[in-house]
Amino acid sequence: MAAQLRKHIRLNAFEMNCVAHQSSGLWRHPEDQAWRYKDISYWTNLARIAERGLFDSVFIADVLGTYDVYGGSDEAAIRTGSQVPVNDPVQLAAVMAAVTENVGFGITAGTAYEHPVPFARRLSTLDHLTKGRVAWNVVTGYLPSAARNLGHDDQREHDDRYNHADEYLEVIYKLLEGSWEDDAVVRDRESGVFADPAKVHHIGHEGTHFRVPGIHLSEPSPQRTPLVFQAGASPRGIAFASRHAEAIFIACPTTAAAKKSVDSIRAALVDAGREADSAKIYLLLTVITDATDELAHAKHADYLSFVNPEGALTLMSGWMGVDLSRYDLDEPIGNIESNAIQSIVAGFDSGSGDGITWTVRDLVDHIGVAGLGTTVVGSGATVADTMERIVAETGIDGFNLAYAVTPGTFEDVVEFVVPELQRRGLYPTEYADGTLRNKLFGAGDRLPENHHGSRFRVGGSLSTIDDSVRDRSAVAAS
């Protein structure tokens, strides 16, 4: 009985539509299939594995630029396959949904460069096709190369990116929550009326960055606004998350840094008028597991022999916004000013509270097969022990699992770790019903009433519905 009352640990598979996501050089490993990223069967197989393991989602990262901070050029990134070439993540959700019924899809898309109107339609389309199994991982970007390729001199300053994103989300909420009423579509064959114009509203948005007078192009989907995921935990990032996020992805090199991040996030949620547990927090982790500790350690040693240090530093330079080729290997990282991912830099900062002085060499070792996350190596029981301890020490809800080799790392977790967690009463034995939002919170398909986005519904306190355009044309026609 006691076991049934224990809080379940949640898992996602962390992926990217490319060959070298976090584990630089591991695409050379004979078991790695990341090179098949262009093949639909790679993704359908992955989705089935994730669903077999009762994962919440396959969570897909994305970038719109190259990692050209290291050495001041994109050569190392291209040579090592470091998140380039990289394909679009959005289509993958539809492909994976076709062969699964329960697993969700966390799709990363930035707010910086695509106008919210076409993007809102893509979100609705995915939510329809997946029957409400989509999450949108809202990112503000960190690669200056993306900004340049899209016609800007540089990306906006760090905090301003979040200000811009706040308005982006406002437009998205107005379109997805406030344009079409639930009973707008009548599909009346007798009268020939498909939808009632009186129930489809012009959102009337006039802001600093966007002007959107009209209606959303899609009818309401199961979740309307897909579950809102967010990654980025600087002070401004947390303020953004406390308003919008229902799931938050953090990457911290130590449990002390993770606890600090989780405490700040939970406090910010409460300050924003939400419950401390109104967002699920997932920590990045790489699990190397096998039938015994010895086999798992042998597997880890094998993977380490494939790591490409240049690729690892190329990725890390992009995440930090700092050219690590200019540092001596034994130089402490110190207190770096970053215009990229500040929460990443803070985790490796001497002031992060873990008492560690990180050098560039430490970074290479740390990144190894795990990228931004940490690695846990051992049998299912050993990994379950560690997961249990991390959850207890930090207050996270679960893990975004990065792979060393794919899909092997995920298959190993499903074979060795999931059954062990289930035996301990720490993991579900079946999926909950309904949409992704309902599976996570058990409180329905739509945004909760106290979520910022709900205020943009018809009759909501922040709605700016302006149907005068339609009224004017009606007058002109009469």
Ligand SMILES: Cc1cc2nc3c(=O)[nH]c(=O)nc-3n(C[C@H](O)[C@H](O)C(O)COP(=O)(O)O)c2cc1C
């Ligand atoms: C764990 C983690 C994963 C992230 N994944 C992505 C990603 O896939 N694509 C992207 O453009 N930004 C990504 N970001 C960047 C952030 O979402 C954010 O937009 C940013 O750069 C600022 O983060 P900060 O608030 O921690 O400084 C990620 C950040 C973190 C911490």
